[in-house]
Amino acid sequence: MTIYREANAFDLPVFASLDKELFPYSPWSATQYKEEFSTPTRHFVVAVDEEQNILGYAGVFAPGAVEADILTVGVVPEHRGKGIAKALMSLITDWATAQGSTAMMLEVKVDNAAAIGLYQSLGYSTLNVRKDYFGAGLDAQVMRLELS
Numbered sequence: 001m002t003i004y005r006e007a008n009a010f011d012l013p014v015f016a017s018l019d020k021e022l023f024p025y026s027p028w029s030a031t032q033y034k035e036e037f038s039t040p041t042r043h044f045v046v047a048v049d050e051e052q053n054i055l056g057y058a059g060v061f062a063p064g065a066v067e068a069d070i071l072t073v074g075v076v077p078e079h080r081g082k083g084i085a086k087a088l089m090s091l092i093t094d095w096a097t098a099q100g101s102t103a104m105m106l107e108v109k110v111d112n113a114a115a116i117g118l119y120q121s122l123g124y125s126t127l128n129v130r131k132d133y134f135g136a137g138l139d140a141q142v143m144r145l146e147l148s
């Protein structure tokens, strides 16, 4: 059974460790997660199994009645394709909506077909491409979802 809950401080080192595997081009350290986590405009959620092993995580920056930014979303490889990312995205989108966010924004590597497929399935559309956003030769697609 997959359980979804708000992240806590004990999850942060695991996020940092998973980032190295899932986002080798832009991992966050545990310190960066701690800083983000302690800021009230940020919200992190996690999917865990019954033994509290982390299966996936997501975070959003929602500073009020403006656009919210997706900070991260990742699912461990063995648990992909089960709807976990979709559920995590729904939780952070609901939280951003409750903060008054007008839209959701994100940057995704242009060759990340799985993530682009995820966002398109949720209704996101592509605004433009930012060259070298994740480093030299690593372009990002900027995607947006209007919130009603």
Ligand SMILES: CC(C)(COP(=O)(O)OP(=O)(O)OC[C@H]1O[C@@H](n2cnc3c(N)ncnc32)[C@H](O)[C@@H]1OP(=O)(O)O)[C@@H](O)C(=O)NCCC(=O)NCCS
Pocket (backbone or CB within 6 Å): 022, 023, 073, 074, 075, 076, 079, 080, 081, 082, 083, 084, 085, 086, 087, 107, 108, 109, 112, 113, 114, 115, 116, 117, 118, 119, 121
């Ligand atoms: C992208 C990622 C988060 C998707 O997680 P997931 O739990 O497997 O996704 P879900 O099972 O919730 O899939 C939801 C939808 O996303 C799309 N999707 C998921 N994987 C896909 C793939 N490999 N190719 C194309 N579309 C895909 C589908 O539309 C899917 O809906 P469907 O199953 O009804 O067809 C996961 O592959 C991952 O962690 N990748 C590495 C980290 C990363 O790149 N994060 C995004 C950074 S911007």
